[in-house]
Amino acid sequence: MDVKKWLFAGSVLFCSVLLVACEYFDQTNEVKKVKETPVVQEKSEVKDPVVEEQKTEAEKPTAPKEAERVKLGETIGNDQIEVTFLNAYYTDDRNEYCDVKADKVLVIEYEYKNLAVEDGFSLFEGIHYQVYDGSGHLLKNYPSMEARYGGEVSIGRSTTGSDALAVVGDQTHYEIEIGDVIVEFDLE
Incomplete structure (x- = not known):
């Protein structure tokens, strides 16, 4: 050619x-x-209370299920996976090229086991779980050398990993929300 x-x-x-x-x-x-x-719902027009229909017991909304609360080190899961958030600590590691503001960098270490996911399983912050500070603000990923991707594991296998997250302000209480379970902990 x-x-x-x-x-x-x-x-x-x-x-x-x-x-x-x-x-x-x-x-x-x-x-x-x-x-x-965020999903923004439009306000409905104000209805005359005299004309408003009464809902039957079956139509009335139910209160959301209260989340189960556990501590670091407790194993949670279902028939597909098991997850244990092992440890949490602050690191002095900073990324000079990162434009994410961080007063502190929180590192969360975890272990997960694939019980029945045939195509393999990997645990990801932001997809499988989210971390909130004591004010209820979602923490963002922070590119740190201490964050380690655990990798995909086949059925019956387990691995460990860690994620680094940017903390803004003087926070000490944190909650990891994974499904209908909240793992809560405090760090000074």
């Missing part, structure tokens, strides 16, 4: 890879936008 054909083939390959990468990036951003965008 001559040089022009090689250049044309190379540029076609480069464009294909670029399009696939852009499509992947757009899909992950769409997921994040959906997750982070």
Whole structure:
């Protein structure tokens, strides 16, 4: 092949890879936008209480289920996975290139076991669990050398990992929300 054909083939390959990468990036951003965008419900018009229909017992909304509260070190899970949040501590590790504001960096260490997920299982902060400070604010991931991805494990296998999170302000109480369980702890 001559040089022009090689250049044309190379540029076609480069464009294909670029399009696939852009499509992947757009899909992950769409997921994040959906997750982070709050749902705003429109206020309904005020109804005349005399005309308003009475709801039957079956139609009345029920109170949300109270979340089970556990401490660090307790194993939680279902018939698919088991998770134990082992430890939490502050680190002095800072990323000079990160633009996320962090007064403190919180590291959470955990262990998870795949009990029945056939395609393998990986635990991810932001997807499988979220961490909130004592004021109820969601903590953001912080790029730290102390964060370690546990990896995907097959059925019957387990691994450990850790996540680093940016803490803003002088917080001491934290809650890890995973499904209908809250793991709570305090750090000074």
